[in-house]
Amino acid sequence: MLADKPKRVNMENGLFNYLSLTSEEKTLIDELNIIKCYNKGTILLREGDNVDKCYFVIKGCIRTYYLNNGDEITAEFYTESNPLSPFCLRNKKPSSFNVACVEESLLCVTTPKVEAIIFRKFPHFESLYRMLVEEVLVNTHISFAQFKNASPEQRYENMIVNRPDLVKRAPLSQIASYLGIKPESLSRLRKRVNNKLQMV
Amino acid sequence: MLADKPKRVNMENGLFNYLSLTSEEKTLIDELNIIKCYNKGTILLREGDNVDKCYFVIKGCIRTYYLNNGDEITAEFYTESNPLSPFCLRNKKPSSFNVACVEESLLCVTTPKVEAIIFRKFPHFESLYRMLVEEVLVNTHISFAQFKNASPEQRYENMIVNRPDLVKRAPLSQIASYLGIKPESLSRLRKRVNNKLQMV
Numbered sequence: 001m002l003a004d005k006p007k008r009v010n011m012e013n014g015l016f017n018y019l020s021l022t023s024e025e026k027t028l029i030d031e032l033n034i035i036k037c038y039n040k041g042t043i044l045l046r047e048g049d050n051v052d053k054c055y056f057v058i059k060g061c062i063r064t065y066y067l068n069n070g071d072e073i074t075a076e077f078y079t080e081s082n083p084l085s086p087f088c089l090r091n092k093k094p095s096s097f098n099v100a101c102v103e104e105s106l107l108c109v110t111t112p113k114v115e116a117i118i119f120r121k122f123p124h125f126e127s128l129y130r131m132l133v134e135e136v137l138v139n140t141h142i143s144f145a146q147f148k149n150a151s152p153e154q155r156y157e158n159m160i161v162n163r164p165d166l167v168k169r170a171p172l173s174q175i176a177s178y179l180g181i182k183p184e185s186l187s188r189l190r191k192r193v194n195n196k197l198q199m200v
Numbered sequence: 201m202l203a204d205k206p207k208r209v210n211m212e213n214g215l216f217n218y219l220s221l222t223s224e225e226k227t228l229i230d231e232l233n234i235i236k237c238y239n240k241g242t243i244l245l246r247e248g249d250n251v252d253k254c255y256f257v258i259k260g261c262i263r264t265y266y267l268n269n270g271d272e273i274t275a276e277f278y279t280e281s282n283p284l285s286p287f288c289l290r291n292k293k294p295s296s297f298n299v300a301c302v303e304e305s306l307l308c309v310t311t312p313k314v315e316a317i318i319f320r321k322f323p324h325f326e327s328l329y330r331m332l333v334e335e336v337l338v339n340t341h342i343s344f345a346q347f348k349n350a351s352p353e354q355r356y357e358n359m360i361v362n363r364p365d366l367v368k369r370a371p372l373s374q375i376a377s378y379l380g381i382k383p384e385s386l387s388r389l390r391k392r393v394n395n396k397l398q399m400v
Contacts, residue, residue: 064345066345068349073345073348073349075341075342075344075345075348076341076344076345083337085334085337085338096342097345119327123323123326126323126326126327126330127326130326130329130330130333133333133334134283134285134333137283137285137333137336137337137340138285140337140340140341140344141264141275141340142275142296143344144275144276144340144343144347145264145273145275147347147348147380148273148347148377148379148380149268149273149377149380177348177349178348179348180347180349
């Protein structure tokens, strides 16, 4: 499923339910036509393609993944308020990963040019965005540090504690590669961890 | 070694060698007294302390680490142009990790209040900073994804390729916990990887 036909978004029922905006801000966002809704399974970007867009998840879940000897490895899940700005956009290299919708997703899809227009007109958006990216960066560093010295069981436990929604939103095979665990091992240890957490 | 006595920085020989700034920008930075030089080994922040500062590495190397059953686990190394904004600063919780200087380090040390003053006076600093944080975030996601499904040998190889300077800057024990490998295993596989890379 390709990304070229997003659904038209009724703004009054879409973005504006999730963000509190002034009427001037609403008008600009409407004019720029940057809010898109994609079906579950839509591929937004393919490995090797040129990159020209940044994504910001308003509602839904998208993931980055790549192929390793034919196996799909999920690199990261992006859910509500997570920004995904492929670095290949800045170094002008083809994308090193794929981006796909794990569920139906309402996204803010921009380019560096469009971002510049928005930030020039409403500088406080840049401040908000900067603080948000900083927060995501720090959380990523913490998850990474926890991951490094954790057993597969601890990794799954950490995910349940830090991002409990992912278990319900993504299929087991995607979560397994995301945690660096084989699907059959995840299937086994999941029962143990769930029993343990229910007992706490 | 505590962090309360940074060396006085001669700005003409310090920061201004690394950044190109207008005289107005130089004056503000001088007035705010935010550029500090710390000796190797200085502890900038201790686990459990209240956090009130953000760090930006102009020159040098600092690391975050925590204790796990008495063992020091290095979470991340921050080198030239890396920002470290402890997330505990925003959620007002005590720090969950320590921060220390791996080598003598020239740092820009700010608080959210000081950042607000700088960004209000020179909004383009906020844009630059935002783009920088985005770049670091994307690189962190890539390293994290590579790490998850890599063998210890591949992890060391990836580090040599992506951050070759770290091997020369940080001691083996810190690099081992950073890679989630026991020091004795790292010592063995390091020889194999170095031989392999020399043959390429």
